[in-house]
Amino acid sequence: MAAANAGGASLGGFIIPIAFLVIFYVFAIRPQKKREKQIREMRDSLRVGDVFCLIFIARVLFSAIIFISL
Template identity: 45%
Template sequence: MNTMLLAAQAAQGGGMGMIIMMVAILVIFWLFMVRPQQKKQKEIRKFQNSLQEGSKVITGGGIYGTVKRINMEDESVDVEIAKGVVITVNRSYVFANASSQMHNA
C-alpha cells in the first residue's frame, strides 16, 4: 500500500516538473526569438513613419534609391533608383536607411 502511495506521489511530482520545464522552454523561446523580432519590427515602423524626401532607402526587394515624394493618402513612396527613373512602392516595403547600411559594410 505504501509503495502505491509513493508511486502516485512521484507521478504527480513528475507531472509538475514537466509543466515547469515546458513553461521554462516557452519563456526562453520568447526571450530569444519573439522579443527581438518585435523590437526589430518596432524599429522598422519607426523608420517608415519618419521617412522624408531625400532619404536614401532600401526597399523590400533590395533596391537602393532616394525618396522623391511621399503620399500619405495611399501610403506610397516615389523612389528614384537611377537618374530620371522613379518607381512607386508601398511605404511598408521601405525597410532600411541606405546611408547607414553603406557605412556598416
C-alpha cells in the same frame, strides 16, 4: 505515497516545456518585435524628399552577379 510521486512527476513534465517557451520568447520573439518597432518608427519618420538607400535590392543584384559569374 505513489500519488505524491505522480503529482511531482507531472509538475516536472510542465517545467521543461514552459522553460523552452520562455527561452524561445526571449531569444526569438522579443528581438523580432523590437526590430519591427524600429522599422515602423523609421517608416513613420520618413517625409517627402528624404533620401534613403534600398539595401535589399543591392544585395539581390550583388547575389545575382555572383551567381552569374560562377
